[in-house]
Amino acid sequence: MLRNSLRTTNSVxxxxxxxSSIARLAEPIENVKTKTPIDSIxxxxxxxxxxxxxxxxxxxxxxxxxxxxxxxxxxMWSFPYYYYFKKSSLAEAAFFKNQKWPISKEEGxxxxxxxxxxxxxxxxxxKQVINVKEEEDENSKFKKESDVVKPIVPNSRITDADVKKDxxxxxxxxxxxxxxxVQDKKSSxxxxxxxxxxxxxxxxxxDEYATENIQNISQKDFNMFTVTNTPIxxxxxxxxxxxxxxxxxxxxxxxxxxxxHILAGDFVLNQKESQFKDYLWLSGxxxxxxxxxxxxxQVEFLLADY
Amino acid sequence: xxxxxLGLRSFSSSSIVKGKPGYxxxxxxxxxxxxxxxxxxxxxxxxxxxxxxxxSPHFKPVNVAPDRLKEHYxxxxxxxxxxxxxxxxxxxxxxxxxxxxxxGTSAYHLNRNLRRPxxxxxxxxxxxxxxxxxxxxxKSIHINCFxxxxxxxxxxxxxxxxxxxxxxxxxxxxxxxxxxxxxWQIRRSRRAGAKIELKGKPMNDxxxxxxxxxxxxxxxxxxxxxxxxxxxxxxxxxxxxxxxRLFPEISSNPDLWPRTYGLHIxxxxxxxxxxxxxxxxxxxxxxxxxxxxxx
Amino acid sequence: xxxxTIKLQSGLGLSLSQRIMxxxxxxxxxxxxxxxxxxxxxxxxKSKSTMSQxxxxxxxxxxxxxxxxxxxxxxxxxxxxxxxxxxxxxxxxMLQKQKRQVREEKLTKQFEAMQSAMEDLKHGVEDGGVLxxxxxxxxxxxxxxxxxxxxxxxxPPNQVWNHKYSKSD
Numbered sequence: 069m070l071r072n073s074l075r076t077t078n079s080v081x082x083x084x085x086x087x088s089s090i091a092r093l094a095e096p097i098e099n100v101k102t103k104t105p106i107d108s109i110x111x112x113x114x115x116x117x118x119x120x121x122x123x124x125x126x127x128x129x130x131x132x133x134x135x136x137x138x139x140x141x142x143x144m145w146s147f148p149y150y151y152y153f154k155k156s157s158l159a160e161a162a163f164f165k166n167q168k169w170p171i172s173k174e175e176g177x178x179x180x181x182x183x184x185x186x187x188x189x190x191x192x193x194x195k196q197v198i199n200v201k202e203e204e205d206e207n208s209k210f211k212k213e214s215d216v217v218k219p220i221v222p223n224s225r226i227t228d229a230d231v232k233k234d235x236x237x238x239x240x241x242x243x244x245x246x247x248x249x250v251q252d253k254k255s256s257x258x259x260x261x262x263x264x265x266x267x268x269x270x271x272x273x274x275d276e277y278a279t280e281n282i283q284n285i286s287q288k289d290f291n292m293f294t295v296t297n298t299p300i301x302x303x304x305x306x307x308x309x310x311x312x313x314x315x316x317x318x319x320x321x322x323x324x325x326x327x328x329h330i331l332a333g334d335f336v337l338n339q340k341e342s343q344f345k346d347y348l349w350l351s352g353x354x355x356x357x358x359x360x361x362x363x364x365x366q367v368e369f370l371l372a373d374y
Numbered sequence: 375x376x377x378x379x380l381g382l383r384s385f386s387s388s389s390i391v392k393g394k395p396g397y398x399x400x401x402x403x404x405x406x407x408x409x410x411x412x413x414x415x416x417x418x419x420x421x422x423x424x425x426x427x428x429x430s431p432h433f434k435p436v437n438v439a440p441d442r443l444k445e446h447y448x449x450x451x452x453x454x455x456x457x458x459x460x461x462x463x464x465x466x467x468x469x470x471x472x473x474x475x476x477x478g479t480s481a482y483h484l485n486r487n488l489r490r491p492x493x494x495x496x497x498x499x500x501x502x503x504x505x506x507x508x509x510x511x512x513k514s515i516h517i518n519c520f521x522x523x524x525x526x527x528x529x530x531x532x533x534x535x536x537x538x539x540x541x542x543x544x545x546x547x548x549x550x551x552x553x554x555x556x557x558w559q560i561r562r563s564r565r566a567g568a569k570i571e572l573k574g575k576p577m578n579d580x581x582x583x584x585x586x587x588x589x590x591x592x593x594x595x596x597x598x599x600x601x602x603x604x605x606x607x608x609x610x611x612x613x614x615x616x617x618x619r620l621f622p623e624i625s626s627n628p629d630l631w632p633r634t635y636g637l638h639i640x641x642x643x644x645x646x647x648x649x650x651x652x653x654x655x656x657x658x659x660x661x662x663x664x665x666x667x668x669x
Numbered sequence: 670x671x672x673x674t675i676k677l678q679s680g681l682g683l684s685l686s687q688r689i690m691x692x693x694x695x696x697x698x699x700x701x702x703x704x705x706x707x708x709x710x711x712x713x714x715k716s717k718s719t720m721s722q723x724x725x726x727x728x729x730x731x732x733x734x735x736x737x738x739x740x741x742x743x744x745x746x747x748x749x750x751x752x753x754x755x756x757x758x759x760x761x762x763m764l765q766k767q768k769r770q771v772r773e774e775k776l777t778k779q780f781e782a783m784q785s786a787m788e789d790l791k792h793g794v795e796d797g798g799v800l801x802x803x804x805x806x807x808x809x810x811x812x813x814x815x816x817x818x819x820x821x822x823x824x825p826p827n828q829v830w831n832h833k834y835s836k837s838d
Contacts (some may be wrong), residue, residue, distance in 0.1 A: 102793075103792075103793055103794060103795040104793055104794055104795060105795045106794065106795060106796045109794055109796075109800070118450050118818060118819075118821075119446075119449070119450075119821045120819075120821055120822075120825055120826075120829065120830075121821050121822060121823065121824060121825055122440060122442045122445065122821045122822065122823050123440075123445065123821075125440065128760070128764070129440075129764075132437070132757065132761050133437065133438065133439055133440065135757065136435040136436070136437050136438045137435075137438045137439065139428070139435040139438075139744075140434070140435045140438045142741065142744070143433070143434065143435070143741060143744065144741070145736065145739035145740060145741070146738070146739040146740075146741070148732065148733045148739065150729070150732075151630070151729050151730070151732070151733045152627065152630070185742065187738045187739070188738055188739060190741075192740075192741045192742045193741070193742045194741075195741075196741075222823070222824035223824050223825045223826070223827065223829075224824075224825075225824060225825065227825070227829060238830045239829045239830050242825050242829070243821075245449075245450075271796055271799045271800065272803075273800070273803030273804065273806075274800060274803065274804055275803075276803075288832075288834075289834055289835045289836045290834055291817070291834050293814070293815035293817070293818060295454050295457050295458060296457045296458050296460065297803060297804055297806060298457065298460055298462070298783060298786075298787060298804050298805070299783070299786045299787065299790060299804055300457055300779065300782060300783045300786065301779075301782040301783065301786050302782075302785070302786040302789050302790070319793075322789070322793070322794075324786060324790065324800075324804075325786075327454075327457060329815070329818060331815060331817040331818065332817065332830075332831040332834040333831070333832065333833075333834030333835075334832050334834075369775050369778040369779060369782070370779065370782075372449050372450060372453075373448070373449045373768075373771075373772060373775075374449060426758075428744050428746055428751065428754055429744075429746070429751070431743060433744065437761070442820060442821055442822070442823070443820055445821070446820045446821055448772060450818070451814065452776065453775075453776060453779055454814060455814075456776065456779065456780060457779075457783065458812055458814070460780075460783055461805070461807040462784075462787040462791075462804075462805045463805070505780055506773070506776040506777045506779065506780040509776075529723060529724070529727045532727050532730050532731050532734075533726075533727065533730055535734065536730040536733060536734055539733075539734060545734075582820065585820075586820075600810075630726075649809055649810055649812070652813070653812050653813060653814065656813040656814045656816065657814035657818070658820075659816065659819075659820060661816055662813065666810040666811055667810070668809035668810045
């Protein structure tokens with residue numbers, strides 16, 4: 069009996085996990101009574117191209133990483149060259165030839181920067197610099213051969229599309245996420261592509277409906293990864309097609325947003341067969357220029373950090 | 375022995391009364407307070423600094439370069455994983471199988487230990503639904519390089535240790551054998567390989583090397599087995615000694631490595647279920663294959 | 670350049686040693702060279718060549734891992750440098766904290782938005798619960814992030830984007 073009672077009290081004392089979210093769900097949901105008809109529902113596609121290169125560093129970040137890197141180099145153990153290069157081998161000679169030796173200690177000499185303290189060919193009070201690049205020898209017989217092996221030159225982080233300011237290219241702004249926005253033929257408003265349901269057709273899932281429709285209005289094939297079948301957000305409009313920001317306004321139509329990433333191929337709009345007249349791939353920073361203020365405010369938190 | 379009446383603590387006072395040897399029921403109180411002598415001693419003041427202070431001898435700069443895997447995770451993967459693991463109207467907490475009460479039909483149930491949980495031998499932990507607070511994350515990677523050969527030839531213990539050090543860039547710990555097994559020529563407490571727990575940037579660097587340089591070069595590699603995992607969100611796979619040769623640190627100096635050693639790699643994640651851990655690792659660039667069962 | 674400095678150093682060393690080294694020192698060093706039985710601390714008693722090749726390799730490997738003779742001198746920062754370091758460190762920590770807060774806030778909003786969108790889909794659409802049924806369908810297994818979603822690199826690949834994708838492939 070005693071144990072039973074103890075157990076029950078114990079279970080009561082257990083702290084619930086994230087109780088606030090339950091409270092959030094229990095709140096009355098607006099417009100529950102007024103159900104929106106299916107032909108006022110549309111499935112909207114939040115299609116993005118993830119960054120291809122790492123974010124461009126700010127000046128402070130650059131300097132901070134440089135400082136930390138220098139500290140690390142200063143505190144590193146000396147390079148065990150004897151492990152990598154066999155004694156009195158050609159490789160060792162080539163390695164030695166590239167190195168700049170520290171100043172060694174001589175008796176009776178005054179060193180203003182401190183007495184040299186050298187171990188393993190390294191000045192212990194400084195960072196060790198290892199030169200791996202082979203010096204070019206003018207008289208070398210193998211010069212032509214080394215010309216064949218091209219040195220590795222990294223590709224530019226700024227592409228042709230950046231230079232030309234081609235807003236329709238997927239190769240622009242490699243260091244930031246790009247989002248597909250389209251311009252409506254009737255209202256000339258820029259938005260994420262959205263597709264209205266037809267009451268007469270069979271209702272298909274939000275994610276399928278959006279992905280099928282976007283492929284249908286594209287001239288080229290493209291591959292995409294739809295993150296989930298669950299809508300990640302809903303944007304509501306009133307009868308005059310303005311974005312609803314507060315709960316008291318009547319809702320006339322709704323757009324459920326489905327998240328997806330483009331992986332390969334191109335989206336090229338087929339203007340004749342769609343309700344859109346233009347499309348752009350824009351970064352998060354450029355979106356406010358094109359989207360309406362209310363719409364941007366609704367979707368701003370969906371955008372990635374960069 | 376009359377000193378006892380003064381209230382002083384003494385050992386085995388009951389034995390005197392009974393006239394026979396006994397034991398003290400008074401637990402000794404000394405050595406229960408842990409003293410950090412490093413702090414008290416005036417001898418090495420620099421040891422008192424925290425490890426991130428440049429005056430400390432343990433100081434090691436951490437953020438030496440941007441971590442592109444971490445940035446990718448925070449920028450893209452984290453919210454995607456939150457979306458993918460979302461299930462509407464899911465309970466906040468699903469209680470794992472716990473030990474059960476006896477029904478009380480027998481008088482002997484009174485002081486009996488609790489029944490084992492139904493379907494399990496041990497109690498199972500509770501699992502929680504994924505919210506923005508607990509999106510699965512890679513906590514650490516454990517690398518275990520067990521070399522039974524090293525018991526008979528200690529040279530292998532040193533070589534395997536250096537191999538782990540070279541491919542991870544961090545200092546490994548030795549592994550010791552735990553038991554005597556005559557058939558396998560294993561004897562207790564001999565050095566037999568190396569292990570390491572990678573965290574932070576070294577972990578992400580190792581994972582990127584693995585997914586971008588090593589695994590694509592293994593022709594027979596299909597991916598991690600969908601059945602791998604300890605049901606609590608930790609996945610596991612192994613590399614043979616031949617596959618280890620594909621690490622750039624070893625493949626660039628093949629002459630130095632006449633012999634390499636296989637590895638066991640464990641991905642330790644914050645996910646509470648294996649299915650979620652697999653979802654996370656697929657996002658970090660690891661392929662999976664085979665049939666999967668949910669847990 | 671390199672040979673020049675070596676010459677210069679060795680020349681200097683020679684002249685110095687000739688000038689400074691006392692006669693007794695040179696004699697004792699000569700004697701140490703000739704009399705092998707005399708004990709000298711740190712002198713190799715076993716020559717390396719007698720070790721087998723495998724043992725030599727392991728000795729080399731051990732020396733790579735050991736800290737002996739490889740550790741640099743400790744950092745010695747002046748007070749000014751130390752303060753400078755701490756300021757930089759604090760500035761970095763503050764920046765990271767700001768970024769983290771922004772990210773967490775955004776993630777919370779995203780989670781709440783999805784939750785309320787699903788509630789809305791459940792109660793606010795006149796479709797007999799079809800859309801909600803599709804949207805709340807949850808597959809427990811085989812949910813994967815696409816492998817083609819690559820981790821960004823520091824520089825772009827030679828082919829920045831794969832334009833030649835076709836469904837039939």
